[in-house]
Structure formats: C-alpha cells, structure tokens
Amino acid sequence: MGFLFRWLLRLASAAVVLTVLAVLVVYYLGSRSLPDYNKTLVVSGLTGDVEIVRDNSNVPHIMAQSDEDAFYGLGYAHAQDRLWQMTLLRRTVQGRLSEIFGARTVETDKLLRRLDLYPLAVLSVDAQDARTRAALESYSAGVNARIAEINRDSLGRGAPEFFLFNAPLSPWRPADSIAIVKLMALQLSGQMRDEVLRARTSLLLPDADRVADILPDMPGEGVAALPEYASLFPDLPQFAQGQNIGNDMLMPVAPRGLAGASNAWAAAPSRSASGGTLLANDPHLSFTAPSIWYLARLQLSSGGVIGGTIPGVPAIMLGRSEKLGWGITSSYLDDQDLYIEELNPENPEQYRTPDGWSRFRTRKSIIDIKDSAPITVTLRWTENGPVLPGTQFDLNTVTPPGHVATLAWTALSARDTSMSAAIGMMHAGSVTEALKVSEGYVAPSQNLTLIDRDTIALKTVGAMPRRDANHQSLGRLPSPGWRSENRWQGILPYSTNPEFVAPAGGIVGNTNNKIIDRPFPMHMSFDWGDSQRVVRWQGLMQGRQVHTRDSFIEAQLDTVSVTARTLLPLIGADLWYTGEAAPDGTPERQRQRALQLLADWNGEMNEHLPEPLIYAAWLRALQQRLIRDELGPLAEEFDHVEPLFIERVYRDVDGASVWCDILRSAPVETCTQIAQLALDDALVWIGEKFGTNLESLRWGEAHQATHDHTVLGKMPVLRYFVNIRQSTSGGDNTLQRGQTSGQDPDPFQNVHGVGYRGVYDFADPDSSVFVTATGQSGHFLSRHYDDLGQLWRRGEYIPMSLDLDLAQAAAVGITHLVPE
Template sequence: MRLLFRVLASLLGLTALTVLLGAGLAYYLAARSLPDYEARWTVSGVAGPVEIVRDLHAVPHIFAESDADAMFALGWAHAQDRLWQMELGRRAAQGRLAELFGPDALPVDRSMRALELPAHAREAVAMTSPETRALMEAYAEGVNARIRAVNEGALGRGAPEFFLFGEDGLAPWTPTDSMSVVKLMALRLTGAAAIEARRARLLAQVTPEQLADLDPVYPDDGVIALPAYADLRSLGPVRHAHAPRAPHPLSPFAEADSGGASNVWAVDASRAAAGAPLLAADPHLWLSAPGVWHLARLSSPGFDAIGAGIPGIPAILIGRNGSFGWGLASAHVDDQDIYLERLNPDDPSQYLTPEGWAPLRTRTERIGVRGGGVETLRLVWTRHGPVPPAGGELDFSSITPPGHVAALAWTALSPRDGAMDAAIAMMRARTLEEGAAAAALHTAPAQNVVMADATGVGMVTAGVAPLRRADSRTRGRTPSLGWLPENDWQGPAPADASPGVLRPESGAVANANNRTTDAPFPLHLSFDWAAPYRIRRIESRLNERPFHTRDSFMELQNDAVSDMARGVLPLIARDLWWGEAQNDGPAAVRREAALARLADWNGAMSPHDPEPLIFTAWMRALTRRLAEDELGPLFREIAGPRPLFVERVYRDIDGAARWCDVVKTPERETCADMARRALDDALGELTQRYGEGPTGWRWGAAHVATHVHAPLGYAPVLGTLVNIEHESGGGDHTIMMGQSPGRGPNPDANIHAAGLRVVYDFAELDRSVMIVATGQSGHPLSRHYDDQSELWRRGDYIAMSLAPEDARAGAQGTTVLTPER
C-alpha cells in the first residue's frame, strides 16, 4: 500500500512538473512577442531617422522628416501592437479564416469569397491619387519591416496567437490589404441588406399594416407608404420560413439591428464658456480585446495629427490637428439592395434582364480548411452584384422563391472608392471648408462627419448613396425584381443632395444616427434610422445650459439616463400603478414591489440599481407577449426590447393596440393584461437568475461589458485569461450606449458600446482628451493590453496633446528607426 502511494505521488508530481514546464514554455514563447518600446532598428524603407515615442499609455507619437516615413512608422507601430488583429482582418476580407480555424469558419469564407473584396480593393488602390498610393505603400513597407524584424530576431512570431494558428510565415502586407480592411469596415457598418431581408421575411407572414408597427418608419411614418409584397408572393413560396441562424463569432456581417452607431456633437464659440469651439465624438462598435481602435500621433511636414485609427488602415480616422478636428457617426445610408433574379427554366445558367436572357458570371474557387481539407465553391454574379452562396453567413435563401437567385448590390463594390484619399485629406484639413472637401471624396461606409475649426462647427454626410428611380416598386425597402428596369440604380445620388451645414446660426450640430434629411424619395438617403431617444437627449442636454466646457462634454458622453425609459415606462405602467390591483399571491407581492421602485425611478441606467434591470426585462417580456403569437418562429427576428413598437401599441397609433389581444385565445386581452403578465414574466425570470429581489438585484451584474478576444476568448479556459470584463451602466438608448443582444443566455450583456471617446477643446487644444476601451497593445501579457479599460469604465480620459514634451514625460520608451546605408 505504501509503495502504491509512493508511485501515485510520483506520478502526480511528474504530471504537475510537466504542466508547470508546459506553462512555463508557453509563457516564454508568448512573452517573446511582447513589444519592446525602447529599441533602435536599422531598416530599409525610410529616408531619414524616425522617432516613435511611446507615452505613459504606450500611444505612439511619431516624429519623421517626411510624410512617407511617418506612414512607415505608423505601419511599424500597428504591426508592433496589433499584428494578429491585422492578420485576422485581412483573412476575413479574403475569405481565408477556415485555413486557421477549420470548418466552423466556412460560412464566413463562402460569403466573403462571393463579395470579392480584395479584387475591388485592388481596383480602388489603382484609382487613388498617386500621393495617397505612395503613402499606402510606405505604410505597407513599415508593416513588412516589422514582420522581418520579428522573423530575424525570433520575436515570438509577432504575437502569441501565431503559435496556435500561424503558418510558415506571414504574407507581405500590401496597399490592397489596407483597402480590404476599409471595405471590411464598410461591411461591418451596414445592416441595410439584413434589414431588407428581415422585412421580407416578416411581410411573408404579417400584413403591411402590422409591419408598420413592428418596423416603423422614423421619424415620419407618412413620408412613404410601405411597399406591397405582392410582387414577391406571386413568385411562389420561399424555401424557408424561419429566421436565419445566429452569426459566427468571427462574422463581419452585421445583423439587422447591429450596424454601426455613434454620437457626435459640437458647439461654436458662442455656446462655449471659454469662447472657442468644442467637439465630442464616441463611435459605437462591437466590443473586442484588443479593441477596434488604436491611438497614434503623426508629426511630419504634411501631418500634425493625433487621434484614433484602425490597425491595417494608414490614417487617423477620428482626430484633430493643430487647427481642425473631426468625428464620425454612421450615416445609416441605405447602401445595399437585394435583387431577385429569375433563372431561365430551360437553361439555369441564364437569368432575365430587361434586354432578355443573359449568362450568369461564374467561377469556381477552392477554400482551404485547417487539417488539410479543401472545399470547392461555385461563385455566381449577376449584373447587380454577387449571389451569396447557400450555407454562408450572408444567405438569402429564406427569401428566395424557386427558380430564382438573390444578388446583392452595394456601393462599396464600386471600383471607384475614394475612402483613402478622403482620410488623408481630412488629416491635412485646416478649415471647415477643407474638411467638407475631404469628406466629399469618401465612398463607403457612409458617415456623418462633425467638424470644428477656430471659426465654427459643421456637419456633412460623407459617402455614396445609390440613386434609385422615382418609380421604383420597392424603393429599396424589400427585395426587388431584378428584370424590371424601374428597380435598377441610376448611379450615385448627386453630391449636392447630401445634407450638410457649416457654421449654423444655432451654433451647434449633433448626430446620433438619426434622420438627417427631409428630402423625399429617391433623395431620402434611407428609411431606416436609429430610434430618436439619443438625439433627443443630446439636444436637450446641449440646450439646457447657455455655455459648455470640455468637462460638460465629457459628462454628457457618460450620460446614462434613458429618455426612452422615461417616455415608455408611464405608458406601460399607468394601468398597473393606478388600476385595480390584481391579488394573485406571491406574484402580486413581487409586482407591487417592482412597481413601487419604478414609480420613483428617474430613468438612470446605473449599474448599482435594480430598476434598469427590471425595466429592461419587462420590455423584453412585453415584446414577446405582444408579438410571439402572431410571428411564431419568426419572433426571433425582433426578440428583445422594441420601444418604438411598444409605444405604437400603447398609444394605439393606427390601431396598433390590436397586438394586445392574443389571437390564439377566445378571450380578448387588453394592453393592461399584457403589461401585467409581461411584468410577472420578467420578475420570474430575474428571480430565477439572481435570487429573490429586487433589493439585491443590480443592473451592472447583468450588463457586463465583455471585450472578447478573437478567437481565444470563446474557449472556456483561455477566455477567462484574455477577455476583459467589467460591470457597466447605460443601455440601448442612452448617450453612454451599451447595447445588449436582447436574447440568448445573456440577454442584458453589454456587447456594443463606445470603444473610443474624444473631446476637443479649441480654447486650448492640448487639453483635448481621448480614451479607448481596452489598451494599445493586442498582447494579453502586456500591461497596455487593458490599462485604459478601467479608466474607460469610470468615464475618465487620457491626454490628447500634440506637445512633444507631454509625450516624453513619463514615456514608456522611444523606438528609433534609422535607414540602412
């Protein structure tokens, strides 16, 4: 027995030693790729010496003697901090994720191959100005110089993820790769096709009047009537009536309600306490670790800019220079249309056009799969665009009748894409007029650009909107019949149709993805805008005081009060507050306690309080109670709180109160019945999740902001090591936005928020501030992987100064790049 014990103890010790050695080796290999910010490198590709000063938070301040050398150094810094993130974005655009992650990534690759983003990117690069193209090439040389340095110095392959998913060596970075990342961002920031497909699926089951309740046109429902679905129904039943599957974690395709969002606002000197303009911007994107944004400063003869960019793109996309600042917000332009193309029943290689039958363009591609497999994929295009293949992330089979295929038209697939010319020009702008001229060069993704200089503020919409014919049958709201000429685009909308204002008399501009133009179709830009609650709150807060300061703008960016809750709660609770109490046991006790708390609530989505949790769960349950009996399996399309729908029902707009009656029961339920039952549903769910309440319930415990590492963050054990998590406030419709999925195992999680916040103060520009949601480094072992995260959670900022002495004070190190002789 004693011998057996010794043997077992020896085996256990050997196992522990093996684990420790393995962990030590893994740590050693991972640590090899930690960036060294204090180093000198001799490199080919620069004309003169370049300094990269890493400030207290490892933000690179680049000092170069030429613009090309500054871009080279930016490429070096991006590759030093985020090489894995860059490679992941490049592979996503190319449709080559399955090579690293196996068959699970094939749906993404199939759809991306159809879009041909790299081919379109090559065309765009060829059409950019020679100066911009030279800067893109200098940036690519900087990335590649860093990759060579990693290989020659055995620096852990540049990032620890490459030990798990890397190949023999990284392909050189090219300007096409940078342009592909731009187009990938355009894809992430548009949900136009997803909205159109959802609308078609819903119209296959509900009436246009019902859809007007579920998916209302905002702000004026009477501008355009909903298109009839008769054209599509007459083609025959679709193959599927169910909602699409949940997206792959690495999918760049936005769901219908998950495109880009942002807040931007600015006031001129007449509205500022210090007598100079102020500007604030906080773009809302998916949360990830590392975050989407990377901070940098460029100083060279043609650049003097600081702000945030996206690794892989050679530009500062949101920032300021010595006399001009700008911020971006998604413009929600309807830049995509789905076309149903009729196939020739006698020859399915042909499809119908206004001129008769035409051949489909086809090509076969091979997708490599990790493990040695290869998938052969047949790709198809029509005159309108690519036909997404079945089994992909972008799959229109649920709305495609027999004998047809569905093609995607999208402005970002145009060979003329001025995005990089616009970005470079914006960095060099010195006045509002120069900023507006730079914005006019942009193609996709469409953005509202808020700008400020010493003389005032302004806002313009940048990006191409398609010009549809005035007699279009669908007006881009539902899939169009591809053989009808009236459904074709007529090219881009005229530039002078884009909304914009410079130096407004009011002295203030703002946008929260709300409607920006009252122009009628076809110059309308879109029918699908963000709900009005954020812009109403911004306008109210901007106008409640005569003068603003940098600090008041910072406070406003962190405003977590929901005007949506303030408006909707009295509608759904009034009959329960003032009506006859329903005494139905323990449920009634919980209900009355919750109603008493909500009666005193001011709408603040504080992480410390239970009221935001109760209200959000109630709204989610109320949507289900109102709509699930009519929609059945399609309810997943709209699951979650839908306040515009609830407002229409409880205000009985156009008879929308009919949704309160459950069509499958003989009784006639009232809206008060639905509110009470939904509240009981919500309180029961919360009790099951968090125990008896509501005293111990907290919104922050449910509304956890999780910055997920791709792909390690999805692994059960590794996720706890590489993901960044913390409780957060705000909600779907607060200025400090924290959007939740509204369904799934964690319906209240914060998954989409302001990964960047900036405030520019033109009274003293070097007092401007910025913050990203995680940190500069993409390396999980770096202290700069998450060193800004806690600041971001608290609503704090770091300095945004162009003064060299500010960067050098407390610097983490200085990298010097010198040219080879």
C-alpha cells in the same frame, strides 16, 4: 502501502513539475513576442530617422522628417502591438480564414469570396491619388519591417496566437489596407438584413398598419406606401422558415441592430464658454479584445495629427490636427439593395435583364480548409451585383423557386477612393478643405462632424445611390432585378449629400437619428439607428446657453433613458397604485414591490441600481408577449425592444392596441392585462437568474461589457486570460450606449457600444482628451492589453496632447528607426 504512497507522491510531484515547466515554456514563448519599446533598429525603406515615443498609456507619438517616414513608423507601431488583429482582418476580407481555422469559417470565406472585396481593393489602389499611394507603400514597408524583425530575431512569431494557429505570414501590401476599410463597410452596413426582415414580416402580416407598428418609420413626414411583398413575387411560399447559416465563426456581417452606431456633436464659439469650438465623438461597434481602435499621433508636414486609427489602415480615422477636428457616426444611408433575379428555365447559367437573358459573369475560387479537402466555389455576378446563397441571411425565405438573390452595394467599387479621402482629412486645414476632400469617400457612408477654429459643420459622406422614382419597393424590399425601374441609375452628386455648415443655433450633432426628410428618390434612408437618444441629446444641448469640454464629457457619459421615462407611465398607467394588499412571498406582492421601485426611479440606467434590470426585463417580456402569437418563430428576430412599437401599441396609434389581444384565446385581452402578465414573466425570470430580493439587484451584473477575444475568447482556460468583462451603466437607448445582446441566456450583456471617446476643445487644444475601451496592445501578456479599460469604464480619459515633452516625460519607451 508505504511503497505505493511514495510512488504516488513521486508521480504527483513529477506532474506538478511538468505542469510548471509547461507553463514556463508557454510563457517564455508567448513573452518573446512582447515588443521592446526601448531600442534602435536599422531598417530598409526609410529616407530619414523616425522616433516613436510611447507615452505612459503606450500611445505612440511618431516623429519623422517626411510624411512617408511617419506612415512607415505607424505601420511599424501597428505591427508591434496588433499584428494578429491585422492578420485576422486581412484573412477575413480575403476569404482565407479556413486555412487556419478549418471548417468553422467556411461560410464566412464563401461570403467574402462572393463579395469579391479583396480583388476590388487591389483594383482600387490605382484609383488613389499620389500622396495616398505613397502613404500606403510606406505604411506597408513599416509593417514588413516588423515582420522581418520577428523572423530574424525569433520574436515569438509576433503574437501568441500564431503558435496556436500556424500560417505563413505574407508581406503587407497597399491593397490590404484598402480591403480593411471595405471590411469595415461590411460590418457597418445593415440595410440588407432590414430588407429581408421587412419582406418576411410583410408575408406574415397582411395588414400594412401592423407592419408599420413592428417596423416603424422614424417620426417625420411621409413615406410612400409600399406594395405587398407577395405581390412582387406571387410564386413565393408565404410562410417559409429561415434556414440561416450566416452566423459562422468570425462572420463580419453584424446581426440586425448591431451594425454601426455612434454619437457626435459640436459647438460653435458662440455656444462655447471659452470662445473656442468644441467636438465630442464616440463611435459604437461590437466589443472585442483588443478594441478595433488604436490611439496614435503622427507628425506630418501639415502639422501634428492625433486620434483613433484602425490597425492595418494608415490614417487617423477620427481625431484632431492642429487646425481641424473630425468625428464620425453611422449615417444609415440606404446604400444596399437586394434584387431577386429570375433564372432562365432553359439555361440556369442565364438570368433575366431588361433586355432579355444574359449570362452570369462567373469565376471559380478555391478555398483551402485546414484538415479537410479544399472546396471550389463558383462566384457569380449579375449586372446588379454578386449572387448570394439562399442559405445566408435567411435569403431562402424571400427568394422564389427559380430565382437567386443579388446585392447592389456602393462598396462594390473598383475605384474606391475612400482611403484618399481619409489621408486628405489629416492634411486639411479648415472645415472648407475637409468638406472638399471628403468627396472621395465611397463606403462606408458616415456623418462627418467637423470643427476648425471658427466653424462647425456636419456632412454625410459616402456614395448615395441614384434610384428611379418608379422603383417598385423604394429600395425597402428585395425587388425584381430585371425591372429597369428597380435598378440603380448611378450615384448622386456629392452636393446632394446632406450638409449643415455654421448653423445659426451654433450646435450640430448626430446620434444616428433621422437628419433629413427628403422625398424618395432623393431620400437618405427609411431606416435609422436612433429615435430615442436624440431626444435626450437635444435636452442636454439646449439646456445650457454655452458649453464646455466638461459639459460635453457629461453628455457622452449620460445614462438617463428617455425611453424608460416615456414608456413606463404608458404601460403601467393602470398598475401603479391599484391592486389589493398581498402577503410577502406572493407574485402579487413581488409585483407591487417592483412597481414601487420603478415609480420612484428617474430613468437612470446606473449599473448599481436594481430598477434598470426590472425595467429592461419587463420591456423584453412585454414585446415578446405582444408579438409572439402574430409572428410565431419570426418573433425571435425581434430580440431588441422597439420603443416606437411599444408606444404605438399603448397609445393605440392606427389601431395598434390590437397587438394586445392574444389571437389564440377566446377572451379579448387588454393592454393592461398583457403589461401585468409581462411584469410577472420578468420577475420570475429575474428571480431564477439573480434572486428574488429586488432591492439588492444590480443592473451592472446583467449588463457586463463583453470585450472578448475574437478567437481565443471561447477556448477553455485561455478565455479567462484574454476576455475582459466589466460591469457597465447605460443601455440600448442612452447616450452612453451599451447595446444588449438580446440573446438567451444573457440577453442584457453589453456587446456593442463605445470603443473610443474623444472630446476636443480648440480654445485649448492640448486640454483635449480621449480613451479606448481596452488598451493599446493586442498581446494578452502585456500590461497595456487592458490598462485603459478601467478608465473607460469609470468615464475617465487620458490627455490628447501634441506636446512631445509631455509624452516623453513619462514614456514607457522610445524606439529609433534608422535607415540602412
């Protein structure tokens, strides 16, 4: 027995030693790729010395003797901290993910190959101005200098992920940066999904008023009536069920409701307490670890520029210079149209055009797949755009037999000068100059908010499609591609893009709300991203005669839900103070406690309060109760509460209260009954998931921000090291927006929101502040992987200063790049 015990002890000790050794080896290999910020490095491709001073938040301040050398330094800094992220973005847009991830990403690769974004980026390089081409070349050389250093000095392949997903790391090219901008355009575009959903919904709901209920137009003057989708394609099966396989790993097309969003507002000197202009900006994207944003400062010939960059792109995308500040919000411009193309029954290689049958433009593309045989995809294009498979985005449900779907989209341009516009913005010295250089923006379309020392402005930038006034669906539904009136007629002049310069009220801003209401075809969009936050913003802006940096910060961090304040009195009108006494432990008593809590609540979506969770669960259950019997399985597509729909129902707008009656039951249910049933549903769900003690509930427990690593975040053990989870305030309709997932089992996880916050004060520019949601490093062993995350969660910021002495005072390292 003693012999056996001794051997078991020896084996256990050996296992422990081997485990420790394995951990040490893994740590050693992983830590080899941690960058050394204190060094002097001799590199090729520079014309003069470059100094990269990293302040105590690891924000690089890049000082150089020429603009080209400054961009070289930015490329080197990006590659030091985010090389894996840059590589993943490039592989995504190239359609080459399956080479390292295998079959899990085949559908993603197929889609990106069909869209042809990378070849279009290659062609777009020659469309850039000389200054931008020089910046792209220098930036690429800086990235490649870091790659060469990694290979020469065996620096752990540059990032731990490269050990797990081995693939050759090819040199960076100028086209790679342009391609990443096009990829961002894809991530920010949601009009295609909206068209498909509107078509599917109209097939189920024969009454146009009911379609207008569940897919409401933003308040404002009229939208022309649309034809029934079934009338456009009589052969389409009316109740086709989706077979969507478009949610493949790393799919860059966001689910409906999770495309781009954002806030930005500016105040003129007349509305500023200090007499200087003010600007606040917080763009919203899906959360990842690390964040898509990377803070940086460049010293250019035109002066210092500081703000948020995207790794892989040599530009400050949002931020300020010494003379100009700029912020971006998603414009919701309708820049995508789906077409249904008729195939020639005698020759499926042809499709119908206004002039007869025409051959598809085709090309073979080979996708290499790790651990599997490669596959060949036939890419097909029509005059309207690339052919998309019916297996993605539920296109099969709206495509009749003998037809295929194609996509027209402004980003499908081989002369995309968006990069030149971004580079030009950094050199602009005034609002007037910024408006001029912004004409080069093609995609993604954004609302650009601008300030200089004296002036504020808001301008929609990006190409606006010119549509025929007789377009059958006004661009809101997939339309017959062979009808000439449905086809795009080119691009509208830049001068027609909405513009607001130096308004009399001294305030401009955008929360993705409707900003203009021009009749079709000069309209901007029928579908907008916000009808709620803008109401709260208007109140905060007009509640003060003058504003300060701190009042702008207060507005950025505001968590009061106008939606809750509006809807709760409507849906609970007959529930608040009615009902008989009920003993503890009964559903009736639990309902009364919930109603009492909500009656005393001010609508603040604070992470420490129980009321936001009760409210959110009630609204979610209510919408499902209202739509499930009418829409059936399609109800799953409406996974976020639509406030305008609930309001229409409970105000009985155009007879919308009919949604309250359950079609499959004999009695006629009232909206009060449905509200009560939904509240009971919500309380049961809360009890099962969080407990029955309502007073002890915390919204933040359900509303956790999910900054997950895009690849390692789902791997056992590793996910505990790479994912960043934080209890957060806010919600779907608050200015501090924290968009919920809408998906079981955790429908209120915060998955889409503010990745960057910046507030710029031109009365004292160095008092400006900014922050990102995670940290500067993409290396999970670095202390800078998540060090900004807690500041972000608490609503704190770091200085946004161009003062080099301040950066050097507490620098975490200074890198000197010296030319050969």
